Structures are given as C-alpha cells and as structure tokens.
Amino acid sequence: MTPAEMADTHKAAFTQSRPWSETEFSDLLSNRFTYVVGDKSCFALIQVIAGEAELLTIATQPDHQRQGLAAQVMSAWHTQAISQGAGRAFLDVAVDNTPAIALYHRCGYALHTRRPGYYKRSDTESIDAIVMQRPLP
Numbered sequence: 726m727t728p729a730e731m732a733d734t735h736k737a738a739f740t741q742s743r744p745w746s747e748t749e750f751s752d753l754l755s756n757r758f759t760y761v762v763g764d765k766s767c768f769a770l771i772q773v774i775a776g777e778a779e780l781l782t783i784a785t786q787p788d789h790q791r792q793g794l795a796a797q798v799m800s801a802w803h804t805q806a807i808s809q810g811a812g813r814a815f816l817d818v819a820v821d822n823t824p825a826i827a828l829y830h831r832c833g834y835a836l837h838t839r840r841p842g843y844y845k846r847s848d849t850e851s852i853d854a855i856v857m858q859r860p861l862p
C-alpha cells in the first residue's frame with residue numbers, strides 16, 4: 726500500500742476526527758519500527774518497539790465494513806508483531822467509538838487506563854481516550 730492509498734482509506738473511514746495526510750503516513754513509515762498490514766479495503770499501521778506493539782491506526786472503507794476485514798487485519802498484525810518479539814499489544818480509542826471498542830474486545834483487548842480529553846474534536850471540544858491492552862500471543 727502507498728501512503729496516498731492509506732490516506733484515502735483513512736479519510737473515508739474517519740468521519741469524526743481529522744484524517745491523517747499522505748505526508749503523515751509517509752513520515753510514520755520512514756520509522757524502521759513501523760509497518761502496515763492490509764490493503765486499500767482495510768489496513769492497520771503498527772509500531773513494535775522493545776517487545777511492545779502499538780496499534781497506531783486501523784481503518785476499513787465504509788462500503789467494506791462489517792465483513793470481518795478488520796478482525797482479519799488485527800489477527801495478521803498480531804502474528805507479525807509476535808514474530809518481531811512483541812509480548813504485549815496496546816491501543817487507544819475514543820470512549821464513544823463503539824464499533825472499534827467492540828472490535829478490540831472481540832480481539833482479546835481489555836481496559837488498561839483512561840486518558841481524559843485525549844482526542845481533540847474541534848477547537849472547543851475534546852473527548853477521553855481509553856487505553857486497551859492484551860498479551861501476545
């Protein structure tokens with residue numbers, strides 16, 4: 726996948742928050758700890774450092790949602806992270822993102838902590854994040 730394709734899918738999927746640009750994806754992928762799993766329909770961006778994996782983002786094109794793609798991509802990046810020595814996985818998600826939280830619960834994640842006001846929604850509004858984690862494998 727190219728950074729431009731990632732930015733397209735991200736923009737289509739993220740309706741509540743600012744989409745990431747092609748340049749942002751390019752910059753993230755220039756880091757040797759970061760990798761991408763998936764394709765234009767659904768992809769995830771992952772970072773594995775010192776035995777810990779972090780999901781940076783995951784997005785499914787709206788017309789491909791509820792077809793099991795994100796669950797497959799989650800499983801694929803877990804496998805790759807384990808092969809790179811990760812023993813734990815983390816992610817953060819907005820408290821009102823019900824679809825993503827349901828996905829993560831289904832993929833074995835549990836609540837770790839809460840970050841008040843973590844995501845900016847507008848100049849005047851922000852929303853809490855929850856941090857979720859699971860052991861790998």
Ligand SMILES: CC(C)(COP(=O)(O)OP(=O)(O)OC[C@H]1O[C@@H](n2cnc3c(N)ncnc32)[C@H](O)[C@@H]1OP(=O)(O)O)[C@@H](O)C(=O)NCCC(=O)NCCS
Pocket residue numbers: 738739740767782783784785786789790791792793794795796797817818819822823824825827828829831
């Ligand atoms: C969250 C997201 C990636 C899920 O992608 P998806 O490909 O539709 O997910 P899947 O089809 O693999 O769903 C797997 C499970 O997740 C849960 N889930 C996914 N979408 C859901 C929804 N809209 N409502 C409730 N549960 C949902 C269900 O448990 C689902 O299993 P089921 O379909 O058997 O019930 C997608 O909704 C998306 O791109 N959202 C916008 C971007 C975003 O919020 N990313 C996460 C930021 S932290």
